[in-house]
Amino acid sequence: MSRRTLPILKHLLSARSKTTTRSVTYMPRPGDGTPRSVTLIPGDGVGPLVTGAVEQVMEAMHAPVYFEKYDIHGDMKSVPPEVIESIRKNKVCLKGGLKTPVGGGVSSLNMLLRKELDLYASLVHCFNLKGLPTRHENVDIVVIRENTEGEYSGLEHEVVPGVVESLKVITKFCSERIAKYAFEYAYLNNRKKVTAVHKANIMKLADGLFLESCREVASKYPSIQYNEMIVDNCSMQLVSKPEQFDVMVTPNLYGNLVANTAAGIAGGTGVMPGGNVGADHAIFEQGASAGNVGNESLLEQKKANPVALLLSSAMMLRHLQFPSFADRLETAVKRVISEGKYRTKDLGGDSTTQQVVDAVLANLD
C-alpha cells in the first residue's frame, strides 16, 4: 500500500509548491529549434549593464538565440551601415538606451533607426505587477504610439532671428496604418476597448485627420469598443481612474507623454516592457523612454533595473516564436518581483543589477 501512496503523496506535495502548471502544448514547425541570430545594441549609460543581464539569462535558459553585438553611442552622427545591415538580415534587435544630447546638432539615433527601418508602431505595456505596491490598482494599459511622423518630423527652421517654426506633419497613410495596428493588436490579444488620444479641438486639421483614420478602421471592428479622448482630459483620467483604459492609440508626441505617465502609475519605467515594430523588423527595448540611459550614480553602483529589458526580451522570444522560453522567463521575473527580496532602487529596494539577475536565474525552472 505504501508503494501506491508514496507517488501520490509526492505528486500532491510537488503540485502545491509549483505556482504555475501549464497544460498548453505549442507545436513548433520542423527546424524551428535552430538558434536565431539577434542584433544586440548595448547602448549608453546603464544600457550595457542591463543588456548584459539579458545575455546571462538567455545563456542560462539555453534559449535558441545568439546575439551579434554592435557598439553604438548616442552622440554618433548616424547609425553605422553594418548595424543596419545586421538588423535587416536578422529582422530582430534588442537595444539598450541611446542617449540623445539635448540641444545639440545631432538628431536622435533612436529616431533615425525607427525611420530607416520604418518601425511605425511603438508599443508599451503598462501593468501592475503582483507584489509591487503602487497608488493605482487594476492598471493594464497598452499604449500604441505612431512612431515616424507627427511632431517628431525634425523639420525646424528659424524664420527670422528670434522666431522658430517647427512642422508637425500628419498623413493619412501613417495614421491609417497605426490605427490598423492598434485594432489588430486589440483583436488578436482579446482586448475590449481602443481609445484614441488627440487634441482635435485645437489642431482641427492635423489631429482631425488622425481621428478620421481611426474612425474608419474602428468601423471595421464592430466587436471592439472605440472612444476618443482629448489629451489633457486623458492625462487627468490616467491619474485618477486608470482602470478605464485598455488599448490607447496616439500620434507621436502625445504617445510619449501618455506612455510615460501610464508607466509611472503602474510601477515605474524600470519594469514596463515594450518595443518598436514595423512590417519587416522589430526592435525591443525598455518600454517607456524616460530613464533608459540612467544617470551616473546608477551606473557606478550598478543598480539599474533590468526587469524592463528582461520582460521585453520575453516579448522578443514570443516574436521569434519560442513561447515556452518566454513563459519561463516571465514567470521567473514575476516571481522575483512578487517575493520582493531583490529589488533595485527605483522599486524601493537596495539590490544591485547582478543580485536581481541571480535571483531570476535561481527562479528559472
Add this chain to the structure above:
Amino acid sequence: MASQIVRRLARSRAGGLFSSANPSFLDRSFSAAASDSNLIRATLFPGDGIGPEIAESVKQVFKVADVPIEWEEHFVGTEIDPRTQSFLTWESLESVRQNKVGLKGPMATPIGKGHRSLNLTLRKELNLYANVRPCYSLPGYKTKYDDVDLITIRENTEGEYSGLEHQVVRGVVESLKIITRQASLRVAEYAFHYAKTHGRERVSAIHKANIMQKTDGLFLKCCREVAEKYPEITYEEVVIDNCCMMLVKNPSLFDVLVMPNLYGDIISDLCAGLIGGLGLTPSCNIGEGGIALAEAVHGSAPDIAGKNLANPTALLLSAVTMLRHLDLHDKADKIQDAVLKTIAEGKYRTGDLGGKSTTTDFTKAICDHI
C-alpha cells in the same frame, strides 16, 4: 501716502537686481497693487450655467472678509458685437483693461459660426500670455496623492496652438508650432518673478529639446538667460517624458514649472488630476500691462445650474490668487484658510466632493470660519 512710500521701498528692495534694472515699468507690469486705500474696482464675469451661483458665493465671502474690492459685473451678450467679433462686448473688455483685475466664471461657447470662442477673444484682446495654476493638495480631501505643492506656469499665446494648419496635398496635413524669443522671455520673466515673490526655491523648465532642437532649444535659451538674473533660485531643465513619470511617482520633487503651450496644457491638467480634478483647481491668466484675470477652469455644468448644488471652491481659490496678485496677502490667507478648513472638517461638502450640502450652506460655513 506714507504707506505707499514704505510699500514701494519694500518692493524695490525685494526686487533687488530685477527692479533696479527697470524699476517702475516692471513693477507696475507685474503687480497692479492698490493705488489708493479705497476700493479696488474689479471686473466680474459670472458666466453661464453654475456661474452666477458661484459668483454669488464669492461676493458673499468677500463681503464677510471685508475685502476692499468693488465688483463691476459684465455679462456675455446675446448677439455678436462687431467690434470684438464675439459675444463679449467691447465695454466688458475695456473694463478689464482699465481695472487690471478680473474674475471669470465658466463660460460656455455657443456653437455656431462666424465668431471667435469667448476664451480665445479674451486671450487675444487682453494679450494674456501666462496661465498660472497653483496645485496643492487640499487637506481633508483625500486623493491618491497627498503631498502636491507645485505651480504650473504655461505660455498661453503661441507654441503648438497657433492654429496655423493647412493641407499640403490630399491626405497630408501640416501644423505649425511657433516659438518666439519675445514670448518665451516674457513667460520666463514672469515665472521667476512669481517664484521670487512667493518664496519658491526652484524653477524647472519642461521641454523636449532633444527632439525639437531649435524650437524648444530657443525656449530653454530664454529661460537660461532669465535664470542668470535670479541666482538665488535654483533652475533646472527636465525633459517632458521624465517629468510626467516623476510627477505621477513623486510630485513633491517639483516646485515651479514653466513650459510652452502644449506641454503646459497637458501637465497642468495632469496636476489638476493629482489634487482632485478641475472642480478644485484655481487658475489665473496674466496679461501685458499687469492685467490679471483669475478664472475657474471647470465647465459650466448646465445640468446642475440653478439647483444650488455647485461647488464654488475653484472660483473662490481663483479669487484668492487674484488677491495675492493685488498684494492683499492677509485677506487672501484668511479666505484660503477658511475654505481649506471647511473642506477639511468635512461637515459641509458639495456633491462632487462626496457630500450633500448646497452651495449656500457651504458658503455660509466658509463665512463662519473667517
